Amino acid sequence: MPEPATTDTARPERKMTPKSIVIWTLVALVGATGWGVLALSRGEEISAAWLLAAALGSYAIAYRFYSKFIANRVLKVDKKRATPAERLDNGVDFHPTDRRVLFGHHFAAVAGAGPLVGPVLAAQMGYLPGTIWIVAGVIFAGAVQDMVVLFFSTRRDGRSLGQMARDEIGPFGGAAALIAVFVIMIILLAVLALVIVNALAHSPWGVFSIAMTIPIALFMGVYLRILRPGRVTEVSVIGVALLLFAIVSGRWVAESSWAEAFTLAPSSLVIWMVVYGFLASVLPVWMLLAPRDYLSTFMKVGTIVLLALGVVVALPTLKMDSVTDFATNGQGPVFSGSMFPFVFITIACGALSGFHALVSSGTTPKMVQKETQVRLIGYGSMLTESFVAIMAVICACILEPGLYFAINSPAGALGPTLESASEFVKGIGFAITPEQLAKAAEEVGEQTVVAKTGGAPTFAFGMSEIFSAVVGGAGMKAFWYHFAIMFEALFILTTVDAGTRVGRFMLQDTLGNVWKPLRDVSWKPGVWLASAVVVGGWGYFLWVGVHDPLGGINQLFPLFGIANQLLAAVALAVCTTLLIKSGRLKWAWVTGIPLLWDAAVTLTASWQKVFSDDPKVGFFAQRDVYQKALDSGAESFGTAKNRDAMETIVTNSTVDGVLCAIFAILILVVLADATRVCVKAIRNPGSAEIKEAPYVESKIVAPAGLWPTAEEKAELAAAAAVAGGGSSGDGSSGDGDGTSGGTPVAAGKS
Amino acid sequence: MALLRQVRHWWRELSGEAVYDRYAAHARAHGQVPKSRREFERERMDAREADPREGFRCC
Numbered sequence: 030m031p032e033p034a035t036t037d038t039a040r041p042e043r044k045m046t047p048k049s050i051v052i053w054t055l056v057a058l059v060g061a062t063g064w065g066v067l068a069l070s071r072g073e074e075i076s077a078a079w080l081l082a083a084a085l086g087s088y089a090i091a092y093r094f095y096s097k098f099i100a101n102r103v104l105k106v107d108k109k110r111a112t113p114a115e116r117l118d119n120g121v122d123f124h125p126t127d128r129r130v131l132f133g134h135h136f137a138a139v140a141g142a143g144p145l146v147g148p149v150l151a152a153q154m155g156y157l158p159g160t161i162w163i164v165a166g167v168i169f170a171g172a173v174q175d176m177v178v179l180f181f182s183t184r185r186d187g188r189s190l191g192q193m194a195r196d197e198i199g200p201f202g203g204a205a206a207l208i209a210v211f212v213i214m215i216i217l218l219a220v221l222a223l224v225i226v227n228a229l230a231h232s233p234w235g236v237f238s239i240a241m242t243i244p245i246a247l248f249m250g251v252y253l254r255i256l257r258p259g260r261v262t263e264v265s266v267i268g269v270a271l272l273l274f275a276i277v278s279g280r281w282v283a284e285s286s287w288a289e290a291f292t293l294a295p296s297s298l299v300i301w302m303v304v305y306g307f308l309a310s311v312l313p314v315w316m317l318l319a320p321r322d323y324l325s326t327f328m329k330v331g332t333i334v335l336l337a338l339g340v341v342v343a344l345p346t347l348k349m350d351s352v353t354d355f356a357t358n359g360q361g362p363v364f365s366g367s368m369f370p371f372v373f374i375t376i377a378c379g380a381l382s383g384f385h386a387l388v389s390s391g392t393t394p395k396m397v398q399k400e401t402q403v404r405l406i407g408y409g410s411m412l413t414e415s416f417v418a419i420m421a422v423i424c425a426c427i428l429e430p431g432l433y434f435a436i437n438s439p440a441g442a443l444g445p446t447l448e449s450a451s452e453f454v455k456g457i458g459f460a461i462t463p464e465q466l467a468k469a470a471e472e473v474g475e476q477t478v479v480a481k482t483g484g485a486p487t488f489a490f491g492m493s494e495i496f497s498a499v500v501g502g503a504g505m506k507a508f509w510y511h512f513a514i515m516f517e518a519l520f521i522l523t524t525v526d527a528g529t530r531v532g533r534f535m536l537q538d539t540l541g542n543v544w545k546p547l548r549d550v551s552w553k554p555g556v557w558l559a560s561a562v563v564v565g566g567w568g569y570f571l572w573v574g575v576h577d578p579l580g581g582i583n584q585l586f587p588l589f590g591i592a593n594q595l596l597a598a599v600a601l602a603v604c605t606t607l608l609i610k611s612g613r614l615k616w617a618w619v620t621g622i623p624l625l626w627d628a629a630v631t632l633t634a635s636w637q638k639v640f641s642d643d644p645k646v647g648f649f650a651q652r653d654v655y656q657k658a659l660d661s662g663a664e665s666f667g668t669a670k671n672r673d674a675m676e677t678i679v680t681n682s683t684v685d686g687v688l689c690a691i692f693a694i695l696i697l698v699v700l701a702d703a704t705r706v707c708v709k710a711i712r713n714p715g716s717a718e719i720k721e722a723p724y725v726e727s728k729i730v731a732p733a734g735l736w737p738t739a740e741e742k743a744e745l746a747a748a749a750a751v752a753g754g755g756s757s758g759d760g761s762s763g764d765g766d767g768t769s770g771g772t773p774v775a776a777g778k779s
Numbered sequence: 780m781a782l783l784r785q786v787r788h789w790w791r792e793l794s795g796e797a798v799y800d801r802y803a804a805h806a807r808a809h810g811q812v813p814k815s816r817r818e819f820e821r822e823r824m825d826a827r828e829a830d831p832r833e834g835f836r837c838c
Contacts (some may be wrong), residue, residue: 118805119805120801120802120804120805120806121798121802121823122833124801124805127792129789130789130792130793133793134793137836138834138837139836139837140837141837189832253820254820254821258816258817258819258820258821259796259798259799259816259819259820260796261794261796262790262791262794262796265794313824313828314824314827314831315824319824319827322834322836323794378837382837384837385837387832387835387837388835388836388837391833391834391835392833392834520836524836527831527835527836528835530831531831531835534830534831534832550828550829550830
């Protein structure tokens with residue numbers, strides 16, 4: 030195919046005005062100063078403000094220049110071309126939605142626990158490696174992926190990533206992509222569940238508050254289904270109030286004689302999680318999932334906004350080193366392996382997340398009002414998500430490094446007492462006394478904070494420091510800690526429920542090819558069976574993770590990261606193939622370079638996890654070491670205190686190693702198939718067929734960015750005049766820029 | 780008052796409460812009688828039940 034013609038939207042840029050040159054120079058200076066201070070500080074503690082300056086300055090420049098370049102020159106978004114929302118408008122799933130509203134919905138859909146957990150774990154290498162990757166990764170890879178996938182899916186009536194892979198690459202690559210999504214889903218759910226189990230273990234306050242969310246959600250479900258259908262606001266106000274009460278009352282429970290009943294060991298929590306996961310996923314959506322979804326979204330967005338304000342007001346000091354020795358020697362206790370590739374694998378979602386490609390090719394493309402808005406919605410939302418990851422870095426790095434390592438190292442290494450934990454932390458070059466550890470636990474109302482791995486408790490601890498500095502002082506610390514735990518647990522549980530349903534759906538769809546009745550989603554035995562398989566899958570890894578003597582997060586988080594980044598490679602491969610097939614070969618580097626980088630990172634990580642001789646890094650090397658010890662008749666070895674534990678390690682390492690190899694093979698299959706298609710398209714450009722929806726002229730006039738430009742204002746005014754009198758007529762009058770709901774048009778259409 | 784109306788508008792849009800109004804307006808514009816709110820919300824939930832990939836959120 031020839032390269033698409035330059036659109037009206039993308040006509041050569043006018044010269045920048047002197048005013049905007051001055052403004053953007055200042056923005057660049059702010060960012061550069063931030064980076065300068067981060068890079069040059071050695072040994073002294075610096076303010077988190079510099080981190081914010083570096084990140085926000087870089088985001089602004091990237092959004093203004095790079096995303097605009099991609100939209101206009103590479104994708105050639107066309108404001109005259111009708112989107113599926115306009116063409117197929119049915120008032121329900123296809124509907125042109127105001128860009129600001131859709132930005133909110135898209136951001137709420139992509140933001141999750143990932144960007145809060147990954148950066149916290151990566152902080153063991155210091156704040157600098159993580160921060161650099163979060164900012165650079167999102168600008169050149171993550172946000173680009175989200176935006177390009179959103180664009181191509183919008184051009185294809187909102188087709189999913191899997192369908193695009195099948196249509197544009199071929200059935201083979203498509204099938205590999207599908208299997209990859211399924212396996213990744215299982216690992217994802219296991220790791221997220223593990224984060225929650227670790228945070229709630231031996232915490233009666235946490236367990237009680239989280240348990241209370243179930244009756245609260247059930248009540249909301251009944252309210253929305255039977256009492257007052259669709260009244261989301263009322264029920265959410267009630268729900269959030271009850272939720273806050275559940276957090277407060279958690280303390281009373283923890284201090285009462287009931288505490289015993291809510292103090293659960295990790296292995297009992299696993300059983301509860303599995304039972305909950307199964308029931309939640311077979312109950313009707315309206316009962317638990319939908320109301321929980323509202324609650325967790327409000328909590329999520331609310332907390333993120335609060336945290337951003339808190340960080341800016343409190344401007345805490347970073348206590349962690351900028352780069353620790355673990356970055357180079359790969360011997361960190363939180364996860365093993367050196368900076369390349371493991372910092373990139375660990376950060377995952379905050380910089381580049383394969384899962385976003387599923388959202389960008391799901392609900393959002395069916396709601397986009399104008400092609401030009403994919404820049405704000407795709408690129409803009411991902412920058413915001415990356416900012417959340419930066420805040421997670423700040424939360425982890427304002428803690429005393431000694432405390433950070435006491436919370437995040439595996440229990441096996443830290444030993445049973447505060448003294449042994451203190452000793453271990455000293456051994457790796459940091460300091461914290463047993464008294465300080467006891468005080469830290471008391472401050473947040475927990476029995477202990479030692480070995481609370483998984484990132485959530487660290488994040489909650491950091492957040493409680495920031496919030497209590499702004500509101501309520503030290504007395505409120507315990508409340509804020511449990512508020513943060515609740516907020517993470519709430520949306521992880523929602524993801525566990527929703528993810529189990531998606532996994533079940535995919536499984537039923539695939540098995541339905543073999544035996545028809547299984548595909549029927551209303552046939553209960555089929556639903557139960559498929560749910561049990563999916564829950565069994567993540568339940569197995571969760572069980573393993575909790576009982577792993579080497580530390581579950583230490584072992585499983587790299588697998589999760591590799592899986593997530595693998596999915597990103599699939600998405601970027603689809604994007605690159607589409608760029609090439611649609612005649613944009615000279616721009617293929619825009620997604621091609623991130624793809625090469627991501628493939629290099631993922632494959633190196635898989636390679637090391639499978640073939641490394643270092644038993645701390647390589648799964649099979651680990652297996653060999655423990656197998657040898659078993660064969661020699663040893664009664665204990667390393668962190669394994671008995672033969673059972675040693676056998677557990679042998680089994681786990683084998684499973685994890687095989688899984689890692691499968692991931693690598695899947696990515697190679699997709700890449701090889703994509704390369705084949707690309708080479709064919711380059712050799713014979715005439716043969717490339719793309720499955721784009723045909724061009725229909727758009728009748729909607731709406732701005733591309735958050736604020737309309739002078740030119741767009743003129744267009745809006747003209748459209749409003751044609752529509753007659755300029756009344757926008759959707760009940761949202763008084764909206765300053767007169768663009769509510771893109772309306773001149775909605776009126777113009779009738 | 781204008782400000783309050785605006786806040787309400789944006790809140791309803793963002794929270795998804797306005798989905799029914801949007802549907803009803805669409806149906807009326809196309810000469811159909813819209814379903815009742817109860818019926819509409821039920822069908823929306825059933826659709827989500829049938830294909831859980833719609834509205835999936837990320838990690």
